[in-house]
Amino acid sequence: xxxxxxxxxxxxxxxxxxxxxxxxxxxxxxxxxxxxxxxxxxxxxxxxxxxxxxxxxxxxxxxxxxxxxxxxxxxxxxxxxxxxxxxxxxxxxxxxxxxxxxxxxxxxxxxxxxxxxxxxxxxxxxxxxxxxxxxxxxxxxxxxxxxxxxxxxxxxxxxxxxxxxxxxxxxxxxxxxxxxxxxxxxxxxxxxxxxxxxxxxxxxxxxxxxxxxxxxxxxxxxxxxxxxxxxxxxxxxxxxxxxxxxxxxxxxxxxxxxxxxx
Numbered sequence: 187x188x189x190x191x192x193x194x195x196x197x198x199x200x201x202x203x204x205x206x207x208x209x210x211x212x213x214x215x216x217x218x219x220x221x222x223x224x225x226x227x228x229x230x231x232x233x234x235x236x237x238x239x240x241x242x243x244x245x246x247x248x249x250x251x252x253x254x255x256x257x258x259x260x261x262x263x264x265x266x267x268x269x270x271x272x273x274x275x276x277x278x279x280x281x282x283x284x285x286x287x288x289x290x291x292x293x294x295x296x297x298x299x300x301x302x303x304x305x306x307x308x309x310x311x312x313x314x315x316x317x318x319x320x321x322x323x324x325x326x327x328x329x330x331x332x333x334x335x336x337x338x339x340x341x342x343x344x345x346x347x348x349x350x351x352x353x354x355x356x357x358x359x360x361x362x363x364x365x366x367x368x369x370x371x372x373x374x375x376x377x378x379x380x381x382x383x384x385x386x387x388x389x390x391x392x393x394x395x396x397x398x399x400x401x402x403x404x405x406x407x408x409x410x411x412x413x414x415x416x417x418x419x420x421x422x423x424x425x426x427x428x429x430x431x432x433x434x435x436x437x438x439x440x441x442x443x444x445x446x447x448x
Contacts, residue, residue, distance in 0.1 A: 218293025224259075225266045226251075227286035229297035229307075234274030235399055240299050244269060247296065268292065272303055279303035280310075287314055297321065302372030311335065324376040342373060346380035347387075349420055354388050363416045364392045367407070371399050381420075397421075 218225035228247065231240045251267045259265060268290050270282035279298050286292045287310075295311070295318040298304050304322035311318045317334050320327065323342045328335055353362050366381045368374050378394060385392040393414055395407050411419065 216293065218291050219263070222263055223266050224263045225268065225290060225292045227290060227292035227295045227297075228267065228269040229272050229279055229282045229286070229295065229303070230269065230299045231274040232269070232271035234272075236274050236300065243299075272298060272300075274300060274303075276303055276306045280306060283307050283310060287316065292316070294318065300372055301327070301376070305372070308332070308335070322373070324373065326376065341380075342376040343380035343383060346377065346420070347384045350384045350388050350390060353418060354390070359417055362390065362418055363414060364390060364418045364420065365411050365414065365416045366392050366394045367397055367411075367419050367421045368394060369399055370396045 228244065230244050231237055232244065248267060248269075251265045254260065255264045268286060270286060272279035272282050283295075286295065295316055297318075297320065298307060299321045301322040301324050304320045304327055305324070308327060310316075311334055312332060315334055317336070319336045319338055321337075321339065323337065323339055323345065325341050325343055328337050328341075350364075353359060353364065364385075366377070368377050374396070381392050381394065384390075393416070395410060397404060397407060
């Protein structure tokens with residue numbers, strides 16, 4: 187996990203560096219770039235259901251920005267990182283975007299950190315020709331090709347393909363009983379689509395169970411899994427509260443002999 191985080195930071199700031207290569211003579215016409223600064227905006231959930239998952243990443247961005255600036259910045263320009271809270275809601279994400287673009291006049295954007303918000307902002311990003319590193323691992327966001335969108339991770343669809351391939355080809359489990367424990371959020375669309383595609387490809391039966399966002403009591407969902415006598419639980423994506431709720435329920439119901447692998 188630490189290695190993935192480091193790679194993500196390197197990719198993010200590599201893109202920023204590449205986009206910032208022009209000389210000082212160009213800075214007069216580049217939005218968000220002066221002779222001394224480069225304004226980079228960020229839109230993330232800082233107070234909503236994903237805060238415990240997103241906050242460490244945001245702190246990493248801030249720490250790395252400080253590291254770059256202490257080293258002289260990018261071509262002598264210091265990064266001014268401006269982070270806005272979307273509270274994991276589309277209206278707040280749109281408001282944050284407008285503030286960053288019209289008031290702060292940023293050069294590039296990091297985020298949003300979720301699928302629904304990214305879908306809502308994609309047309310705005312393209313209209314303003316704003317280089318953006320987004321974290322919505324949804325094929326619909328990046329296909330067809332969009333010049334100003336950068337995705338530093340693989341799509342949910344491909345991630346699911348890798349997981350099911352591992353179950354089939356590596357574990358060699360005979361007729362594995364698999365549950366897709368999917369949180370009822372924006373990313374459920376590409377996740378459900380991915381399971382439909384790859385379960386058909388591998389000839390598997392996958393049961394979809396929707397988990398309410400940000401709940402602790404998942405007893406009813408776990409009992410459904412018990413009845414299905416499942417072998418594997420695939421849980422992605424999730425809020426930390428939902429994850430804790432599911433983990434806690436599984437532990438409290440250990441006597442039901444649910445042989446899950448997560």
